[in-house]
Amino acid sequence: xxxxWLGFEKLMKKIQSNKIWLSIFRHEYPQTEKSRMAVMxxxxxxxxxxxxxYKHSLEPYYTFGLGVIAFxxxxxxxxxxxxxxFYYVPDIHQAYQNVKDLQFxxxxxTLLRNMHRWSAHTMMLIVILHMMRVFYAGAxxxxxxxxWGVGVILLVITFLLSFTGYLLPWxxxxxxxxxxxxxxxxxxxxxxxxxxxxxxxxxxGIHIGINSDVRFMLLGGTIVGQNGLLRFYVLHCIFLPIVAxxxxxxxxWRIRKDGGLARPLRPGVDxxxx
Amino acid sequence: MAEDTAPDxxxxxxxxxxxxGSLPEGQYSRRDFLNLVGWAWLSAAxxxxxxxxVRFLFPNMLYEPNPVFKIGWPKDxxxxxxxxxxYIGLQTKFRIWxxxxxxxxxxxxxxxxxxxxTPRWVPDDRRFECPxxxxxFDVEGNVVAGPAPEPLFRCRVSMSQDGQIQVxxxxxxxxxxxxxxxxxFLKKNLWS
Numbered sequence: 410x411x412x413x414w415l416g417f418e419k420l421m422k423k424i425q426s427n428k429i430w431l432s433i434f435r436h437e438y439p440q441t442e443k444s445r446m447a448v449m450x451x452x453x454x455x456x457x458x459x460x461x462x463y464k465h466s467l468e469p470y471y472t473f474g475l476g477v478i479a480f481x482x483x484x485x486x487x488x489x490x491x492x493x494x495f496y497y498v499p500d501i502h503q504a505y506q507n508v509k510d511l512q513f514x515x516x517x518x519t520l521l522r523n524m525h526r527w528s529a530h531t532m533m534l535i536v537i538l539h540m541m542r543v544f545y546a547g548a549x550x551x552x553x554x555x556x557w558g559v560g561v562i563l564l565v566i567t568f569l570l571s572f573t574g575y576l577l578p579w580x581x582x583x584x585x586x587x588x589x590x591x592x593x594x595x596x597x598x599x600x601x602x603x604x605x606x607x608x609x610x611x612x613x614g615i616h617i618g619i620n621s622d623v624r625f626m627l628l629g630g631t632i633v634g635q636n637g638l639l640r641f642y643v644l645h646c647i648f649l650p651i652v653a654x655x656x657x658x659x660x661x662w663r664i665r666k667d668g669g670l671a672r673p674l675r676p677g678v679d680x681x682x683x
Numbered sequence: 684m685a686e687d688t689a690p691d692x693x694x695x696x697x698x699x700x701x702x703x704g705s706l707p708e709g710q711y712s713r714r715d716f717l718n719l720v721g722w723a724w725l726s727a728a729x730x731x732x733x734x735x736x737v738r739f740l741f742p743n744m745l746y747e748p749n750p751v752f753k754i755g756w757p758k759d760x761x762x763x764x765x766x767x768x769x770y771i772g773l774q775t776k777f778r779i780w781x782x783x784x785x786x787x788x789x790x791x792x793x794x795x796x797x798x799x800x801t802p803r804w805v806p807d808d809r810r811f812e813c814p815x816x817x818x819x820f821d822v823e824g825n826v827v828a829g830p831a832p833e834p835l836f837r838c839r840v841s842m843s844q845d846g847q848i849q850v851x852x853x854x855x856x857x858x859x860x861x862x863x864x865x866x867x868f869l870k871k872n873l874w875s
Binding site for chain 1: 735736738739740741742743744
């Protein structure tokens with residue numbers, strides 16, 4: 410046994426002094442304070458977190474880790490969502506059956522679908538709690554207004570991801586929920602066929618009707634049909650996740666650039682931000 | 684908030700309590716142990732996930748055409764002019780050719796043994812000729828030209844209860860010792 414471990418250690422040493430290994434891991438295993446710092450600075454994923462933070466930022470009851478939880482849920486939703494895409498076809502004759510197959514006939518399909526569903530619900534909740542925490546902590550104030558704005562857009566994108574994902578099972582709940590939801594879109598002022606002031610664009614010759622308003626653009630038709638399902642699928646799987654990822658990156662980056670997490674001023678040490 | 688000072692002075696507790704190798708032989712520090720547990724937990728979780736994901740990619744149900752199907756009665760495939768007769772009518776639907784010989788019927792899988800294109804039956808040459816790389820097969824399925832490495836495959840055939848010919852594309856052979864077995868060749872005495 411001891412011989413085995415000695416051989417194992419020798420093998421690991423050989424691998425870790427290999428040129429390819431050294432090109433991937435540009436430092437030793439982070440055992441010392443110096444090497445831990447090097448890891449944080451040199452690693453793409455770890456550099457998100459600063460090498461050193463204020464003690465206040467590590468207080469668990471200050472942030473409750475809500476932002477990180479929301480991001481982890483986003484990752485879980487991405488991974489499970491990509492896997493679900495292998496069995497789902499956005500076709501009105503197949504979609505419902507595909508979902509039933511995922512639920513009852515595909516190995517781990519139930520687990521993946523339920524993870525996707527519950528993570529989505531949880532993400533909605535967590536994102537709202539995250540916003541509340543930032544509000545109550547006053548963390549939206551100068552110089553963090555821009556990041557608050559990004560966060561508001563991310564909240565809307567989370568809503569839209571939920572809404573577009575809602576239609577995809579193509580069951581009665583999905584169909585009528587999206588019928589109701591898009592009819593609300595039809596009540597948009599000026600741009601919706603049933604909205605107030607929708608006659609106004611008519612003054613410049615633009616007719617806003619059932620087949621020429623924003624609801625029509627969203628659904629690609631006057632009813633929730635094949636075009637609508639495909640549009641929601643593309644928005645849900647491609648467009649909205651890409652926008653979300655971009656904004657999440659900016660959101661994280663701005664936390665660092667705005668001086669880390671918000672914290673109380675230390676009397677006599679910190680200057681009041683202008 | 685007096686303790687909430689600037690992050691300049693590193694806290695002493697962050698320093699490693701024992702440098703690697705400073706502990707007596709065969710002993711592990713608490714940090715080493717937790718480190719190992721952490722990596723083990725992470726590998727187990729991600730490994731389990733990866734295995735489940737791989738299993739997920741193997742469907743339990745298929746929506747492919749049934750490889751077992753009926754193609755009509757033997758009388759539909761008569762021997763014409765006393766010469767081995769090739770019927771290509773089912774090529775588009777089932778990708779098979781039905782071949783009638785003086786002593787019975789067998790069925791080819793219409794797939795070139797080179798790289799899987801569908802050859803076409805050329806009556807003038809009495810050959811199956813592949814358009815992709817020029818492999819030619821005679822009516823027995825033997826390679827007579829081109830890069831194909833082995834003869835055409837034949838499908839399992841049987842007489843179903845209603846007297847129709849039943850083909851099973853999932854069971855194939857081109858082994859000379861098997862192609863005349865009952866499984867792959869319907870002898871004429873079965874229906875006449």
